[in-house]
Structure formats: structure tokens, C-alpha cells
Amino acid sequence: xxxxxxxxxxxxxxxxxxxxxxAYPITPQTIIVERFSEYVAxxxxxxxxxxxESEHSALSSCVGAAAAGGRAFTxxxxxxxxxxxxxxxxxxxxxLPIVMAVANRALSGPINIHxxxxxxxxxxDSGWIxxxxxxxxxxxxxxxxxxxxxxxxxxxxxxxxxxxGFTLSHTMENVLTLPDDVVQEFVGExxxxxxKGHAGETEFRLNVETPLTMGPLDLQxxxxxxxxxQVDAMNExxxxxxxxxxxxxxxxxxxxxxxHPYKMDDAEVALIGLGSxxxxxxxxxxxxxxxxxxxxxxxxxxxxxxxxxxxVKVVGDLPVLGVLEKAASFGAPGxxxxxxxxxxxxxxxxxxxxxxxxxxxxxxxxxxxxxxxVYKSLLDAKExxxxxxxxxxxxVRE
Amino acid sequence: xxxxxxxxxxKKPDAISPGHRLCAGCDESIIARxxxxxxxxxxxVTSATGCLxxxxxxxxxxxxxxxxxxxxxxxxxxxxxxxxxTWKAMRKKGKGPLAKYETLDIVAFAGDGxxxxxxxxxxxxxxxxxxxxxxxxxxxxxxxNTGIQRSGGTPFAASTTTSPAxxxxxxxxxxxxPIDEIVIAHGIPYVxxxxxxxxxxxxxxxxxxxxxxxxxxxxxxxxxxxxWRYPPEKTIEVSRLxxxxxxxxxxxxxxxxxxxxxxxxxxxxxxARRPESKKPVxxxxxxxxxxxxxxxxxxxxxxxxxxxxxxDHKWQMLLEKVG
Numbered sequence: 001x002x003x004x005x006x007x008x009x010x011x012x013x014x015x016x017x018x019x020x021x022x023a024y025p026i027t028p029q030t031i032i033v034e035r036f037s038e039y040v041a042x043x044x045x046x047x048x049x050x051x052x053e054s055e056h057s058a059l060s061s062c063v064g065a066a067a068a069g070g071r072a073f074t075x076x077x078x079x080x081x082x083x084x085x086x087x088x089x090x091x092x093x094x095x096l097p098i099v100m101a102v103a104n105r106a107l108s109g110p111i112n113i114h115x116x117x118x119x120x121x122x123x124x125d126s127g128w129i130x131x132x133x134x135x136x137x138x139x140x141x142x143x144x145x146x147x148x149x150x151x152x153x154x155x156x157x158x159x160x161x162x163x164x165g166f167t168l169s170h171t172m173e174n175v176l177t178l179p180d181d182v183v184q185e186f187v188g189e190x191x192x193x194x195x196k197g198h199a200g201e202t203e204f205r206l207n208v209e210t211p212l213t214m215g216p217l218d219l220q221x222x223x224x225x226x227x228x229x230q231v232d233a234m235n236e237x238x239x240x241x242x243x244x245x246x247x248x249x250x251x252x253x254x255x256x257x258x259x260h261p262y263k264m265d266d267a268e269v270a271l272i273g274l275g276s277x278x279x280x281x282x283x284x285x286x287x288x289x290x291x292x293x294x295x296x297x298x299x300x301x302x303x304x305x306x307x308x309x310x311x312v313k314v315v316g317d318l319p320v321l322g323v324l325e326k327a328a329s330f331g332a333p334g335x336x337x338x339x340x341x342x343x344x345x346x347x348x349x350x351x352x353x354x355x356x357x358x359x360x361x362x363x364x365x366x367x368x369x370x371x372x373x374v375y376k377s378l379l380d381a382k383e384x385x386x387x388x389x390x391x392x393x394x395x396v397r398e
Numbered sequence: 399x400x401x402x403x404x405x406x407x408x409k410k411p412d413a414i415s416p417g418h419r420l421c422a423g424c425d426e427s428i429i430a431r432x433x434x435x436x437x438x439x440x441x442x443v444t445s446a447t448g449c450l451x452x453x454x455x456x457x458x459x460x461x462x463x464x465x466x467x468x469x470x471x472x473x474x475x476x477x478x479x480x481x482x483x484t485w486k487a488m489r490k491k492g493k494g495p496l497a498k499y500e501t502l503d504i505v506a507f508a509g510d511g512x513x514x515x516x517x518x519x520x521x522x523x524x525x526x527x528x529x530x531x532x533x534x535x536x537x538x539x540x541x542x543n544t545g546i547q548r549s550g551g552t553p554f555a556a557s558t559t560t561s562p563a564x565x566x567x568x569x570x571x572x573x574x575x576p577i578d579e580i581v582i583a584h585g586i587p588y589v590x591x592x593x594x595x596x597x598x599x600x601x602x603x604x605x606x607x608x609x610x611x612x613x614x615x616x617x618x619x620x621x622x623x624x625x626w627r628y629p630p631e632k633t634i635e636v637s638r639l640x641x642x643x644x645x646x647x648x649x650x651x652x653x654x655x656x657x658x659x660x661x662x663x664x665x666x667x668x669x670a671r672r673p674e675s676k677k678p679v680x681x682x683x684x685x686x687x688x689x690x691x692x693x694x695x696x697x698x699x700x701x702x703x704x705x706x707x708x709x710d711h712k713w714q715m716l717l718e719k720v721g
Contacts, residue, residue, distance in 0.1 A: 055526075064444065198459075
């Protein structure tokens with residue numbers, strides 16, 4: 001059916017029929033909560049829609065809901081995510097598998113409503129699984145799979161589904177949807193892990209019969225161990241996500257992975273990146289191939305947990321790798337994705353030359369021509385055997 | 399509305415175990431314990447960051463015999479909203495762990511910082527949306543957990559670490575924010591004030607708060623021996639004097655046919671009947687170190703009179719509302 005990215009997220013949420021959706025309007029996410037409100041108004045879901053007074057309260061309500069044993073969904077963007085910042089860390093440390101769609105938008109200031117990844121990149125250390133989508137189909141699929149990833153007994157973490165503002169959120173595409181009952185069967189009922197509380201063993205939730213104390217004061221003697229459990233949970237997510245992807249492939253026929261390589265087998269230069277720009281890169285790769293240039297692409301779908309081993313495998317003997325990213329880290333050696341990719345290869349014997357290309361801040365358009373220019377500079381690095389400029393800003397006026 | 403007897407309350411196990419680390423003489427555990435004596439059955443508690451939270455839950459210990467959650471400072475009302483909405487959704491679906499409970503008493507505890515100041519927005523939102531929960535304001539009139547800083551609930555002239563009584567400025571320069579009136583203006587079904595000196599009144603009001611359909615707001619005066627600078631054994635005496643001086647009148651406000659109907663209760667009813675029994679505010683101020691600068695090194699009659707005039711005015715306004 002014809003859906004834009006926001007509608008795809010809302011439609012998936014409808015089919016999942018969570019216990020609560022607590023959300024606050026913010027462009028370019030607003031269509032998600034508008035559509036969902038319509039489902040509620042028309043009685044198509046049993047969900048309680050909580051029209052909160054801020055994003056801080058949106059996520060706080062989701063935390064209360066998920067702690068009480070419910071399934072909780074929310075959506076936000078940019079400044080809304082920034083306002084939630086405090087609670088994003090609390091949601092993950094409480095190990096609550098909330099699902100949140102983020103319509104990626106540039107962070108203020110100056111205020112701007114268009115797409116880049118400064119919002120979710122700012123949340124990369126918050127302990128959430130992060131999935132970046134290329135198109136509305138991926139948004140729909142991720143908004144169903146996310147529940148099973150987050151609720152996996154070895155994982156128990158919240159999940160962010162990231163979709164580029166306007167480029168995806170407001171752009172109509174043909175999306176293959178599943179029947180309601182298939183989605184319902186796929187997500188089933190929320191499963192709880194069992195924990196030992198002070199009143200005895202219980203499911204991990206606010207259980208009236210066997211009370212638990214959640215969110216206690218946790219000082220020098222235990223906090224670190226609890227942080228280690230989050231570290232372990234992310235490592236477990238590296239195993240659980242492919243399991244969920246495999247199960248989802250069985251019901252949908254669509255198979256996802258951490259990374260989606262394109263024409264990488266014989267590539268001499270390649271770009272790695274996140275989100276909708278990868279479609280444009282693929283188009284540029286095809287054109288370059290027609291020109292006889294061995295260009296390739298690695299689309300990164302899962303950024304948290306970071307699929308290190310798989311990245312090394314996909315890169316193989318590639319001589320030059322460019323990182324194309326939509327976030328700057330002021331004062332840092334490079335953008336966030338660049339720094340992580342470089343970290344992965346630092347200790348490897350076989351490693352490509354790596355260069356960073358920051359583009360599209362505040363929704364600035366990145367054309368196929370610009371991307372071909374980026375590939376040209378990668379070819380140049382290959383020829384010279386070194387990267388002349390570590391970090392370049394693409395499409396910005398001097 | 400069902401009446402709660404002392405016998406029934408005495409038999410009910412305490413929601414908070416002894417051994418928690420609240421200070422000697424702390425009124426928070428007294429109020430929480432009595433409020434939770436009045437629950438009807440299944441109960442979930444959420445606490446804002448503050449003394450009650452840090453002192454009852456130092457991991458791996460917990461004083462709570464009820465399901466309890468803390469997430470942050472400013473969001474107790476939003477947490478409660480989420481819990482309540484989930485319970486409603488599960489009831490509607492007829493499945494999920496909370497589906498079987500016909501009643502669920504959802505209680506949010508927060509201090510004055512978490513209510514008058516940083517949590518004000520979340521509280522107002524939750525009241526406006528009409529969630530069925532009870533919000534208990536533990537008003538010790540300053541940020542006690544971080545070391546006695548002034549809040550919107552700190553009274554005029556009180557010395558705190560961020561409104562110190564200095565050579566030029568005699569403590570806090572602003573009056574206490576009228577939180578009850580602001581809450582009542584939301585048109586919620588039940589608002590009441592509490593003092594530990596009247597425990598049966600607390601239980602009866604708490605039961606009413608749990609029973610009404612929609613949000614209820616309980617505002618407890620919570621003397622803090624450390625922050626108010628009085629000997630810890632005087633907590634109940636201070637709680638009583640706050641009411642007897644009419645600085646903190648006890649009353650309830652019920653919404654009837656869309657109109658707020660005020661009714662005095664416990665100690666305040668007696669004063670309305672016999673106005674001569676109203677004690678001068680000086681008696682209350684004098685026993686607390688936070689007001690010491692009103693008496694030493696020189697007596698500040700100007701400020702004491704100003705406070706007395708403010709209290710008289712507020713009390714008169716309340717009497718007019720009670721009718």
C-alpha cells in the first residue's frame with residue numbers, strides 16, 4: 001500500500017496493538033501520532049493513547065507502562081529526543097523494551113526542521129538499539145521486528161527505529177504490508193525474564209503479588225556491575241538480531257542484516273553510511289560502474305550494537321573506504337561513524353585507507369554528482385596511497 | 399465511600415519496612431506509611447527522586463513491600479500516567495499482567511522540588527489528562543535531599559542554603575506558591591491537605607483519594623528536623639502547630655457538579671468554630687532554626703507581623719471558600 005515513512009511506522013504500530021502510545025507532536029514525526037490517534041479514535045486498536053504535555057513525559061509514561069508489563073511505543077525527532085535525553089538512559093538501564101520511531105531531524109540551533117542524524121547520534125551512548133532505515137519498507141519492517149529484538153530474553157533493551165525526516169517521513173512509497181494476524185503472531189505476547197527480588201523470584205515487572213523495587217539508588221558498590229549488564233546485553237543483541245531477522249524473513253520474505261553490501265565483491269573504493277542517502281549512493285555506484293569504476297557501498301542498518309566483525313568481513317581487502325555521514329561532532333577528530341569505523345580497523349593488519357565525508361546537515365541535498373565527487377576523491381587516495389584530507393564537508397559553501 | 403477504621407489499618411502490614419535510612423524524626427516515612435494504610439488492594443507506587451527514594455532503596459536493599467519504581471526527579475506524574483494507561487489497556491484487552499485487577503491504586507510520591515518546581519509540568523499534564531491516580535506531595539519546603547535549597551514551596555523569610563539569612567537579605571523573599579489552588583483550578587475530583595498530627599484524617603482522606611475516579615492530590619506538610627532546624631522528637635508538634643497557627647490549614651476540596659466545594663477538617667474545623675484558639679504564628683516560627691534570624695540577634699517584628707498578616711489573609715480567604 002502507499003505509505004510514507006511516518007505512516008509505515010504508525011501502520012506497523014497499529015498491527016502490533018501495543019498497550020500504550022504516549023507521544024507529543026514534533027515535525028517531522030507528527031504524522032505518526034496523528035495516524036495512530038485516528039486508529040484509536042476509530043477503535044482499530046485497544047491501545048491507550050496518552051497525549052502527553054512533553055517528550056520528557058512521553059518517554060516517562062512509556063517507562064511507567066513498560067515497567068508495569070505493557071508494550072509501549074512512542075515517536076519523536078530532534079529537540080524532542082533531546083528533551084527525552086535523561087529518560088533514554090533510564091529506559092535502557094531499567095531494561096525496558098520500549099520501541100521508539102525517530103524521524104531524524106537536525107538539532108537546534110539554529111532551528112531547522114529537515115533531516116540529518118545529529119539527534120540520534122547524540123543518543124548513541126544511551127543504551128538503545130539503533131536501526132537506520134533506507135526507505136518506508138524498511139521502516140515498516142523495523143517497527144515490527146524491533147519488538148522482538150528488544151524483548152528477546154537475552155537482550156531486554158529499548159529500540160530506536162530511525163527514519164530520515166521528510167526524505168522518508170513525508171515521502172509516499174509502495175510498502176508491502178503483512179496481514180494483521182501474521183504480525184500479531186510474529187510479535188505474540190510480551191515475554192518477561194525472571195529475576196530474584198527482595199520478595200522472591202518474579203517476572204521482571206511491577207508485580208503486585210511479588211513486589212519488586214525498580215530504579216533504586218545504586219552506588220559505588222553495584223552501579224558498575226549493572227552497567228556491565230548493559231554492555232553484555234548489547235553483545236547479546238549482536239546474536240539476537242540475526243535470529244529475529246531470520247524469523248521475520250520466514251513470514252515476510254524480506255531478509256535484513258546488520259550491513260547491506262552492494263557490489264562489494266570486487267570494489268576498489270566504497271562508501272559506508274546510514275539511512276536514506278544510501279539509495280542515492282547506490283544510484284551513483286551504478287553510474288560509476290558504467291564508467292568502469294569499481295565502486296561499492298556498505299549500507300549500515302544496525303548502528304547499535306555496532307557490527308564490528310561483520311564490517312571487517314564485508315570490507316575484506318577493500319583498499320579505500322569512505323564514511324558518508326550526516327552528523328558532525330564538534331571538536332572531535334571526525335564524525336561519529338568515522339571514528340567508530342576507524343577504531344574497528346586500527347588493530348587489523350588488513351585495513352583500508354579511511355576518509356570521512358560529512359554531508360547533508362540541516363537537510364542540505366546531496367546529489368548523485370556530489371557522491372560521485374566523493375568517490376573520485378577516494379580513487380585519488382587509492383592512487384596516492386594516502387588520504388589527503390581526513391574529514392571533508394560535502395556540499396557546504398566556503 | 400467506605401469508611402476506614404483504625405482497627406482495619408492497624409491489621410494491615412506496613413508498606414515501608416523499618417530499617418530504611420531516613421533521618422530520625424523524618425516525617426516522610428510517617429506520611430507514606432499512613433497514606434498507604436488506606437489503599438484498597440492492588441497498589442503500585444512511583445517516587446520522584448528525593449529523600450524518600452534514596453533513603454528507602456539503597457541497592458541491594460529495599461524498604462518497600464509494594465511494587466515500587468523510581469525513574470527521575472520531574473516525572474512522577476508522567477510515570478504514573480503510563481502505569482495507569484497500561485492498566486486500562488490491559489483491562490480493555492482482557493489480557494496482560496494487570497488485567498485481573500478491578501481496582502489499582504497508583505500512588506506517586508514527590509517532594510516540593512518535584513512538584514512546585516521541576517515536576518510541575520508533568521503534574522499539570524497528568525491532572526489535565528485525568529489519569530486515575532493519587533499524587534502525594536511531601537512538602538518539606540526545600541530541596542532537603544541536596545542540602546536545604548529553596549524551592550517554590552519554601553515559605554517567606556525561611557533561611558535555606560540558597561536563600562540564606564544574610565546581613566542584608568533576611569532569608570527567602572518570596573511567598574510560598576499556592577500549589578493547592580493551582581491544582582484545584584485543574585478541576586480534579588479530590589484535593590486535600592494532611593498533617594501527621596492527625597493520622598486518622600490522613601487515612602480517611604487517602605482512602606477518598608484512592609476511591610475517586612480520576613486524579614487526586616494530597617498535600618502533606620512534612621517537617622524536616624535537619625532543614626527546619628528543630629529537635630527530631632518535635633516533628634509531630636511542629637506538624638500540629640503548622641495547622642494550629644493556620645499556616646497550613648487542613649481541608650479537602652471535592653468537585654461537586656463542576657464546582658470546587660471546600661470543607662475544613664480535623665484541627666482546622668476547631669479553629670473556625672473557636673477563632674480565639676488560633677495560635678500566633680510566632681509560636682511556630684520560634685521553634686525552628688530556619689526562622690531564627692527573625693528573633694536574634696534582634697527581633698524583627700516587621701517580618702513576623704508581615705507573616706502573621708499573610709497567614710490571616712490566607713486563612714480568611716479559605717474561610718470564605720468554605721462558606
